Amino acid sequence: MSQPVKLALADGTVFSGTAFGAEGESFGEVVFNTSMTGYQEIITDPSYCGQIIVMTYPQIGNYGVNPEDIESSGTALKGFICREVCEKPSNYRATHSLSSYLAEHGVIGMQGVDTRALVRRLRTQGAMTGVISTVDLDDASLVAKAQQSPDLVGQDYVKAVSAKETTCWSEALSELARTPANQTTLPPNSKRPKVVAIDYGMKWNIPRHLVDCGCDVEVMPGTSTAAEILERNPDGVFLSNGPGDPRPLDYAVNTIRDLIGKKPIFGICLGQQLLGLAMGGEIYKLKFGHRGANQPVMNKKTGRVEVTSQNHGFAINEKTLPDNVEVTHINLNDNTVSGIRHKTEPVFGVQYHPEASAGPHDSRYLFDEFMQSMIGVNV
Known part of the structure; x- marks a missing residue:
């Protein structure tokens, strides 16, 4: 049975999907990346500290994850969102699926989302704080958390x-x-x-x-x-x-x-x-x-x-x-x-x-x- 997960934005918008990777709850600035490939480099890039990443390309995870292409010793992002995650990667270099890699590093993944609608909102309203959660699925509660979470601006990451x-x-x-x-x-x-x-x-x-x-x-x-x-x-x-x-x-x-x-x-x-x-x-x-x-x-x-x-x-x-x-x-x-x-x-x-x-x-x-x-x- 698929684990439900929700993303609430500070403007009151809520998106629902199914979880992959880790379970739990975290907040961060929700931003989008237009790359078609390179999700492993994105996930391990320390520059994404404090952010929840939305991938605009619809299917992510096709070639899995391998230890040679990482950009740091761990992960710093707060969440990872895509339209569809590939659970059975095809690549002789792969040692993990994307889902298992995120689970190992405690990162919540979310799929089944209308990423076009989500990205359009971010383009229109601007990047904003959001909360992603598998443990609290109450819309009003999540929106309140998103609105109360600290902004990335002015902080030293x-x-x-x-x-x-x-x-x-x-x-x-x-x-x-x-x-x-x-x-x-x-x-x-x-x-x-x-x-x-x-x-x-x-x-x-x-x-x-x-x-x-x-x-x-x-x-x-x-x-x-x-x-x-x-x-x-x-x-x-x-x-x-x-x-x-x-x-x-x-x-x-x-x-x-x-x-x-x-x-x-x-x-x-x-x-x-x-x-x-x-x-x-x-x-x-x-x-x-x-x-x-x-x-x-x-x-x-x-x-x-x-x-x-x-x-x-x-x-x-x-x-x-x-x-x-x-x-x-x-x-x-x-x-x-x-x-x-x-x-x-x-x-x-x-x-x-x-x-x-x-x-x-x-x-x-x-x-x-x-x-x-x-x-x-x-x-």
């Missing part, structure tokens, strides 16, 4: 998912590693650049790509100070993705501000937002955010359009950026800022995930530019 101590990234090169012909060529007799990756909720594919580029990577907590980072004597600093609202993260903004002009810096997603704050810009919340592996971005310098993977609910206000910062990339769906660069320092960031291979290689040049800023040669 980074400390919940960031690394707790400094470590050296040592995972073997992944299957996503570039072929030797595509790898960055270092100058003869040069040492491998050392990168400190500040972990605000970092996906593992980021250090994988940095290693593939020829870097040695040390991962440091998101609360690290500039002095602690400079003590490691890196050739460059990477600012990772992460969850939630960047505006409460004064400790991260102060660290980045103190690093500008001292080391080359490359930030993505939350890392770019924090970089924008550190350089004097302001942040605002998007109505429903950008989440998916099919987001078009234009490089203003070249005019080229990149197909990108994105996951964020906040953006930089272009009008607030100082004169020494330029906008380098624009999201073509809504013209929001997708890239910034300091005009005189080797400091830049993008709002999307160049390591996620959405294009699949449209954005590889960004890692090459970071390498160039560290080793001082054309790559």
